[in-house]
Amino acid sequence: MILFTNATLVEFDPPRIRHNEDVLVDGDTIIKVGKGLDAAGVERTVDGSGKLLFPGIVCSHTHFYSGLSRGIMANIGDTPDFVSILKKLWWRLDRALDSESLRASGLICSLDAIRAGTTAVIDHHASPNFISGSLDVLKKAFEETGLRGTTCYEVTDRHGEVAMREGVDENIAFARSIDAEKKAGTWSGLTEAHIGGHAPCTLPDTALKLLADACEESGRGFHVHLAEDAWDVSHSHINYGKDLVFRLDDFGLGRDNSILVHGVHLNTDEVERINERGSFLVHNSRSNMNNGVGYNPNLPRLENWALGTDGIGSDMFAEMQSAYFKHKDEKGPLWPGDFLAALAAGNRILEKSFGRPFGRIEPGYAADLVVADYASPTPLEPENIAGHMVFGMASNIVETVMINGKIVMEKRSFPGISREDIYRDAAEQARRLWERMDRITP
Numbered sequence: 001m002i003l004f005t006n007a008t009l010v011e012f013d014p015p016r017i018r019h020n021e022d023v024l025v026d027g028d029t030i031i032k033v034g035k036g037l038d039a040a041g042v043e044r045t046v047d048g049s050g051k052l053l054f055p056g057i058v059c060s061h062t063h064f065y066s067g068l069s070r071g072i073m074a075n076i077g078d079t080p081d082f083v084s085i086l087k088k089l090w091w092r093l094d095r096a097l098d099s100e101s102l103r104a105s106g107l108i109c110s111l112d113a114i115r116a117g118t119t120a121v122i123d124h125h126a127s128p129n130f131i132s133g134s135l136d137v138l139k140k141a142f143e144e145t146g147l148r149g150t151t152c153y154e155v156t157d158r159h160g161e162v163a164m165r166e167g168v169d170e171n172i173a174f175a176r177s178i179d180a181e182k183k184a185g186t187w188s189g190l191t192e193a194h195i196g197g198h199a200p201c202t203l204p205d206t207a208l209k210l211l212a213d214a215c216e217e218s219g220r221g222f223h224v225h226l227a228e229d230a231w232d233v234s235h236s237h238i239n240y241g242k243d244l245v246f247r248l249d250d251f252g253l254g255r256d257n258s259i260l261v262h263g264v265h266l267n268t269d270e271v272e273r274i275n276e277r278g279s280f281l282v283h284n285s286r287s288n289m290n291n292g293v294g295y296n297p298n299l300p301r302l303e304n305w306a307l308g309t310d311g312i313g314s315d316m317f318a319e320m321q322s323a324y325f326k327h328k329d330e331k332g333p334l335w336p337g338d339f340l341a342a343l344a345a346g347n348r349i350l351e352k353s354f355g356r357p358f359g360r361i362e363p364g365y366a367a368d369l370v371v372a373d374y375a376s377p378t379p380l381e382p383e384n385i386a387g388h389m390v391f392g393m394a395s396n397i398v399e400t401v402m403i404n405g406k407i408v409m410e411k412r413s414f415p416g417i418s419r420e421d422i423y424r425d426a427a428e429q430a431r432r433l434w435e436r437m438d439r440i441t442p
Contacts, residue, residue: 001026001041002407007048007371008380009033009361011055013344015337015382023053025367028189028405033361046400046407048371055359056119056148056368056403057316058346061223061261061282061308064123064138064151065097066090067105067112068430069311074437082229082291087442091158096436097127099137104429106141107422111414113147113314116395119368119403120148120350120358121314122259122282124196124223128159131166135174139191145417146408148368150353152196152223155211157204168210171195175218189404192353194223194259200244201235205251212251221257221352224248227270228262229293245270254279257352261308264288264296275303280349283342284310285323295330299338306345316343317395324390336386343389371400 002025009018024032024042039045074092079085097105113121127134135151142149153174155167174193181187195214197203203211203224215222227233227244236244245266248254256278263281266274274281281302287310288295299305309319324339347359350366357365374380374397380388401409408414 001043002402002405003037003039003042003045004048004053004369004371005037005045007051007053009054010052010380010385011360012385013341013359015340015385017380017382017385023361023369025369025402025405028367030361030365030367031363033363046371050373051399052372052374052397053361054370054372055347055361055365056370056401057117057343058306058350058358059113059118059121059309059314059316059319060280060306060346060349061259061284061310062109062121062123062314063125063311064106064109064121064141065094065102065125065127066311067109068101068426068433069093072434074434082293083231085291092437092440092442093433094126095128095440096433098130099133101429101433102127102130102134102137103141104422104426106138107145108426109314110141110145110147110149111417111419111422114145114401114403114409114414115398115412116313116315116317117370117372117398117401118314118316119370119401120346121150122194122223122308122346122349123149123151124154124261125151126154126156126198128163131163131170132173133170135170135193136177139174142191143188145414146190146403146406148190148350148403150192150194152194154196154198155207156198156202157207158198158202161206164207165210168207168214172214172218175220189354193218193220194353195220197222197224199225199228199232200247201232205240208248208251208253212253215253215255221255221259222253223259224253224261226260226263227265228288229291230265233265243267243270245273249273249277259349261310262288262293262296263298264294266298268301271298271301275301278304280345281305282308283323284308284312284319285326286310286312286319289322289326295326297330297332299327300333304345304348305342306349307339307343315395317389317393321390336390340386340389367402367405369402370398372397373399
């Protein structure tokens with residue numbers, strides 16, 4: 001058992017603060033919360049005096065395959081619009097990935113997430129020349145670093161029907177492997193599966209039927225980009241005569257465990273249908289700005305929305321701040337508290353995947369916890385936690401991180417992990433990846 005003592009407990013949704021309290025963790029679960037807890041049987045104690053203790057943060061959509069793109073020096077060329085960005089950058093990078101580069105990317109992204117207080121990620125993967133077994137590489141990166149994550153393969157028809165079906169098979173095989181581990185009692189409790197698709201514009205009806213069947217067989221939710229750019233909308237109208245959400249709904253893919261990403265160009269009817277189905281829309285503000293795809297005006301109308309990065313790291317302090325400021329720049333009506341609730345909503349996605357409660361510091365909840373050193377110059381109260389998150393806090397306040405009951409980072413160091421070696425290998429893998437990209441024609 002591990003005991004956190006004398007900490008200021010902070011929760012995000014609903015906002016709550018409790019001072020000088022202890023938290024007792026047994027295995028992967030919080031079992032007691034209160035003042036002056038009995039230390040009998042405790043194996044180690046973490047002094048939280050003067051520190052904040054809050055539930056781990058969730059990045060509700062990311063791409064760990066993009067980890068080696070930072071500062072990329074491949075010959076990309078001009079990218080005047082979103083489609084050219086996809087073709088010249090991302091669809092060449094994903095084709096250049098192999099097992100070694102993906103492993104390096106998964107490891108550095110995992111460490112960076114933990115350093116930012118992000119204890120869980122909802123990943124969306126693509127590597128068209130390395131499909132079978134790719135999700136297991138990411139799973140091993142999660143488990144080696146101790147990060148909690150779900151992942152899936154991004155099914156697409158960009159490389160023909162055979163590769164499209166191989167992507168579906170990889171999703172199913174990965175979900176089955178998780179189920180087999182659970183049955184055998186060898187599951188780490190850290191990794192789960194979704195069923196992934198790229199975007200409706202690269203998913204013909206044949207693919208949507210296969211993906212719907214995979215969701216039914218595996219019991220997992222669907223994870224897909226949707227209406228990120230206006231082209232996706234136009235493609236659906238031209239080729240299928242339908243709005244995107246209604247086309248997915250025809251195949252039963254609009255469900256309460258579906259994750260729809262971006263949604264920048266959805267119309268009011270589609271937002272209402274998403275609300276009816278209970279699906280989640282994940283907002284990725286920095287990515288939307290970086291790709292110039294526009295701003296999502298529908299956030300105030302959505303009942304279930306969360307925050308992701310779309311692969312721009314896993315620093316959710318930065319993402320929440322950017323999302324809020326961009327919203328206000330667009331004259332939006334939401335306030336910091338609304339964005340804090342969206343950040344915390346990632347825990348509801350985790351609950352659907354892992355079948356246990358997340359996001360609170362209460363007995364029975366998952367022991368995903370963050371110790372932060374934040375010396376506030378003004379009062380910190382439940383009513384202004386969101387204001388502190390937007391205008392005062394940053395990921396550098398994160399000091400110690402527990403995931404699934406294990407301390408994976410302590411005082412900004414990773415026990416048993418050589419971050420230097422991992423980064424050194426990543427730099428070499430990045431150089432090789434960029435060289436392979438230059439040999440690939442868009």
